[in-house]
Amino acid sequence: MGQELMVAVPDDMPRQPISSAWWYPFLTTVLPSAVIPVAAAVLFNLSLDTFRWANEPLHSLVEAVGSFAAILLSLFILIMRHSNQLRPGYIWVSTTLMGMGLLDGFHASISPGNTFIWLHSVATLVGGLTFALVVLPERVSSLPRLQAAPGLMAAASVTLGLGSILFPHWIPSMATEGQFTLTAELLNMVGGIGFLAAWFHFAWQDNAEDQEERVLLANHCLLFGMAAALFHFSAVWDATWWLWHVLRLLAYLVILWFFLSLYNRDVQRIRLAKQIIDHTGEAVIITDADARILDVNNAYAQITGYDRKELIGRNPRINKSGRHDRAFYEEMWAQLRSEGHWAGEIWDRRKNGELFPKWLRINAIRDEAGNPRQYVGVFSDITDKKMAEERLRNLAFYDPLTTLPNRAFFRERLGKLTSVMQRSGRQGALMFIDLDGFKDVNDSLGHAAGDRLLIEVAKRLQGRIRKSDTVARLGGDEFAMLLSDVRQPEQIGSLAEEILEVIRSPVSIDGHDVRVGASIGIAVYPDDAQTVDDLTRHADIAMYQAKDNGKNNYKFFQPEMHTRAVERLNLIHDLHRAVDARAFEIYYQPKIRLADRKLVGMEALIRWPRPDGSMTPPNVFIPIAEETGLILALGDWVLAEACRQTYEWNQQYGTHLRVAVNVSMRQFFGQDFVRNLLAVIREQEFPAHLLELEITEGLLIKDTQKAIAIMNPLRQHGISIAIDDFGTGYSSLSYLKRFPINTLKIDQSFVRELTSDSQDAAIVRAIISLSETLALKVVAEGVETPEQLEFLQQHQCQEAQGYLLGRPMPAAQFVKLLE
The missing domain is CATH 3.20.20.450 (EAL domain)
Known part of the structure; x- marks a missing residue:
């Protein structure tokens, strides 16, 4: 039924689905559920006019089977509605089946008589009137107060059934001399009209997506409607009387078959969904409203290291890493409750104690009242992604040769540190260190030797700083050092002397004792500059001054150096021209x-x-x-x-x-x-x-x-x-x-x-x-x-x-x- 048949039409005419043709409802509903039963009734009346077969056990069996099927279906529909697997209009189907099932059950439990006919007729009336309510808009059917309709119907049907059995004298006359009274026929006629209205609703809806469902429901309603119509032409125990009982039983069996097939389809769908979830690469966890684990998929077990049986019934906090504070989780749950979803990066702990990062998405599944019923979490292990990001970050912010911070990272760090020092009122210093004689080493011993020299210099510089300080390679043979919280300027000079000494110490490369020197320029924050640009420019100027003064020494920035630096820049500009x-x-x-x-x-x-x-x-x-x-x-x-x-x-x-x-x-x-x-x-x-x-x-x-x-x-x-x-x-x-x-x-x-x-x-x-x-x-x-x-x-x-x-x-x- 999922793929619609097409009517054969000329190529120049638009094609339309068979289900939208005017004759399709007659072919699929009227013929099997109306024409054939009516023809059978006419045939029975012509050939078996005097036939009477009083078989109370068989009658009770037929009615009991129908009653049981109706009550079972009503409960099944309620369960499926509770899990939002059926549309809101099915609340009226459940209500109808509950009322008819209970009343038919009382009808099947007593001997033929006035109460016997009364309970059947009321069941038809109640069923037709409630089933006709499926024509209501779904926004009406989905109202919370109407979800109690099956329960109210059950209470009313039990009360009516027991009252009818206990107080039969209150019941109007339903038959006289073997013929049904007008009261009985009116009850059945009104109920039949309700079923026919529901049949029309289902049969003439033009929606290909639920075509099979509509055809079966239309046949169910039409069978009940025709049974009510044949009531008028029957007498107790005659052939027509047995015919409409069979039609009612068929109606129950049709809808029972439909819901069983629907259930089976949903089971298959759920099984397929579970297989898909179990075989997906992302971890999936389902909890109840109290955050108790209901199920996890294979990926969850593989990623966390827990077996599925170990997790069922437990709280997901067993994977808690300890890296997030209480406020983090409170904010997460607050968003879940208010918006119904949350997504973000979070760290968890595997069973073996290893911490790992994951990208987690949580969605709340709410009931019709809007209250969370379950939570579904889906996450992926982003360890590889974080490692790749770290590698990219290292490429972007660290020198691949020496592993020191590079110019970009150093500048960012300098900006943050100057802001901190500005707020705290503390003093800092920036050193620019340029190696003297490095080019000669590079040219004479090769680039590989030059690289090894740079690596050794980087190690020596790192060994001379505190944890709060930063050393970076700016490029080539240029290094920089950022000193925080300098309490006495003499400390800077002493450190500069130490740096000159460790750099002057020979480095053994391929059997050669290589010696280089360094020129160091120093700018002090905030005495020499208050901005990052000024601080770096002044340290650079001081470094060039150290070079001009014979190299292998250090110079603190002096204001007059800036004047000389400007003159130098002007000279370079004029020289180019x-x-x-x-x-x-x-x-x-x-x-x-x-x-x-x-x-x-x-x-x-x-x-x-x-x-x-x-x-x-x-x-x-x-x-x-x-x-x-x-x-x-x-x-x-x-x-x-x-x-x-x-x-x-x-x-x-x-x-x-x-x-x-x-x-x-x-x-x-x-x-x-x-x-x-x-x-x-x-x-x-x-x-x-x-x-x-x-x-x-x-x-x-x-x-x-x-x-x-x-x-x-x-x-x-x-x-x-x-x-x-x-x-x-x-x-x-x-x-x-x-x-x-x-x-x-x-x-x-x-x-x-x-x-x-x-x-x-x-x-x-x-x-x-x-x-x-x-x-x-x-x-x-x-x-x-x-x-x-x-x-x-x-x-x-x-x-x-x-x-x-x-x-x-x-x-x-x-x-x-x-x-």
């Missing part, structure tokens, strides 16, 4: 061959003239250019411009001047340095042997193999390489032998005291002698007096430069030396 606009100028310092005092070349030195006419010293902007990476663009421009200018002078004046250009470490080890340099030479048509690159000793030891790999192709193309400031750094005879260099430049610090310090004079003589032995050219820097020049010339120094011989000068002035 100057690089884009190429607002630089190259100065050239002459190089003189001492043997004949002849100009043989020059060193190209970059200068930065400012719009106001001032000149920013190279020692101010070159370090910033290195730090920001602008040195790459700046270095490329200097190389190209120096080659272009030198080529132009050599062409114009027929000279063979060599130009020396300083190359920074970042530029030298930059990507495609050799290829870019050779491209500049080709573009300028500049002879490679007239270009000399000046590099520092520190560059050579940074990455020896890579430095050699870069220098070899340069030498193969004829480019000279000079070691600038020789003797001030990591001077070693081994690298003079290993590296393909051409020139040593004696640092001006040795030349300055050449005539007054015997040690400087000895060093200069040694460098000159060493150069001669290794067939290297030697150039002295910083020659400022004739005595210095005389000394260098006497000891066969080949070339010199300095203020005595010529200051650095712009191209327009230098060209006069060539004219």
Whole structure:
């Protein structure tokens, strides 16, 4: 019945379900429950007109079976209504069956007579009138006061039945000379009309969802209605009389079969629902209104570790974790009572004592009066989800290498702590810690060694803080430390000293004792700043001040540092603009061959003239250019411009001047340095042997193999390489032998005291002698007096430069030396 049959119609006509056709009720109800019984009655009257069969035991059996079925069905309907499995209108079906069942029971228990007919007729009347009430709207049938109708009917029927048996003289005459009186026929006729009204209600409803149910109920009503109609045409014990008794019995059996099938369907549905619940991955628990466990599914038992038998009848609090206070549960139950549902995260305890998180949804099942009857809880174990969230949180807020809080978490923590300190009036401090020399470790021993160093530094920093303090890795080799509740500023300085000491301690990595230092900047809350942004900015400024002051030390923020920091930011901004606009100028310092005092070349030195006419010293902007990476663009421009200018002078004046250009470490080890340099030479048509690159000793030891790999192709193309400031750094005879260099430049610090310090004079003589032995050219820097020049010339120094011989000068002035 669940799938409706369709009437065969042409394709261009709309199709409609058979159940909505006008003839369908006649086919399914009128034919079996009216036409056939009437035909049987006519046949009986024609063929068995004189038939009489007085069989009281059989009559009693038929009536008793019907009575028992009616009372049983009435109680069954009440039970199903109580669990909301039937619509409100079924209250009238239960009331009808209760009244008819009891009255028919009294009717079956007595011998034929006036009371006998009376009880039957009243049962028909009561049944028809109450069954007709199914036409009432369901909002009326669902009224709480009407739910007592079956009970009232039972009381009234028992009273009427007993009264009729005990006081038969009160009963009107129901039959005379074997024929029923008008009273008896009217009672049956009115009851029959009620049943026919109910039949019409069920048969002509156009609702495909409950079609089977309506057909059976319509047949039930029509059978009772036809039995009441045939009462008029019958006499006691004749064939028609037996016929309508059979019809009434059939009516009881039809509705009994219907409800048994309905019950079986519900049982199957419940069994299926239970199987679904038992096999679902979510745990399900059902309790009564007093929170006693009625049932749980398999998932509940698996998740909690309890057997189902252990849980039935107990309170769910046996799984209580202890992590939630009394107020939590009171709020949960308050919402359950007021809104009928609650959902949220809650922690429970398994049978083995293990705590676990779950997402729980509880719904209250209410009765018709709105009172909770049961509670259904559904939850899922979210342990894996919480672990995944924790992993994501660690990725978002913790550094994966050191497991320290990262910048985002540290900033959040800093914001909370400053708020707490503001309310409490306490003092705190922020330290920015930047490792000194970490890049050299990373470049020389590899990134893996650098990572191990960072991990060790993180452990050492964690070992120096209290539980209330926080240490974080901000990125790269930068760390931060947040100190709360600092009572004396001296504590901060002492801790900074300890941190410098533990960081300076060597770290053993792959057989190497690695040493690094640190520069620490400190800002105190609230003395130095009252906001998170100001505090971090001032700590950063102090850290850079510590670096500028020789590194491996700490500095407290001072207001004047902010001014210097602003100036530095402005300088970086101006430097970016100057690089884009190429607002630089190259100065050239002459190089003189001492043997004949002849100009043989020059060193190209970059200068930065400012719009106001001032000149920013190279020692101010070159370090910033290195730090920001602008040195790459700046270095490329200097190389190209120096080659272009030198080529132009050599062409114009027929000279063979060599130009020396300083190359920074970042530029030298930059990507495609050799290829870019050779491209500049080709573009300028500049002879490679007239270009000399000046590099520092520190560059050579940074990455020896890579430095050699870069220098070899340069030498193969004829480019000279000079070691600038020789003797001030990591001077070693081994690298003079290993590296393909051409020139040593004696640092001006040795030349300055050449005539007054015997040690400087000895060093200069040694460098000159060493150069001669290794067939290297030697150039002295910083020659400022004739005595210095005389000394260098006497000891066969080949070339010199300095203020005595010529200051650095712009191209327009230098060209006069060539004219």
